[in-house]
Amino acid sequence: MTDPDDKAKMEALSARIDAVKEVHAPKPRTPDHHSQAQLAWRMVIELVAGLGIGFGMGYGLDAIFGTSPWFMIVFIFLGFAAGVKTMMRSAEEVQSRQAAEMAEDETHPNG
Structure with missing residues (x-):
């Protein structure tokens, strides 16, 4: 029922589709070791910034009101x-980002 010419065209089309899929296939993920260090530094900076801002506000209020260490503490x-x-x-x-990636x-076991 199928013509040999049609079969050859279908095989050629299938090969072209496979080639395009291979080109556009997602690249395998490589673990980024720097992201953990960046996360650690981000958290340290957030903590130090909170302490610094609290110290600055307390010191300023103590200077304005003359209440030596109380506002600063x-x-x-x-x-x-x-x-x-x-x-x-x-x-x-x-x-939550890691849970979304997991x-x-x-859902996409091939990628």
Whole structure:
């Protein structure tokens, strides 16, 4: 029923489709070791920034009101709490990104 010429055309078309799929196939993921270091530095910087901002605000308020160390102590603790909260938010963001990548890998086992 099928003509040998049609069969040859179908094989040629199949070969062209396979070639295009191979060119556009997603590249295998390689683990990026630098991303973990970047994440660690980001968290350290967030914590230090919170402490620094709290120290600056407390020191400024102490200078304005003349209450030597009290505002500085309170705002250092508030800055520490804000830094930890920001670090936790960053960790949740990274965790959700990794979960999404794992789910994507499970739905596309060939990629």
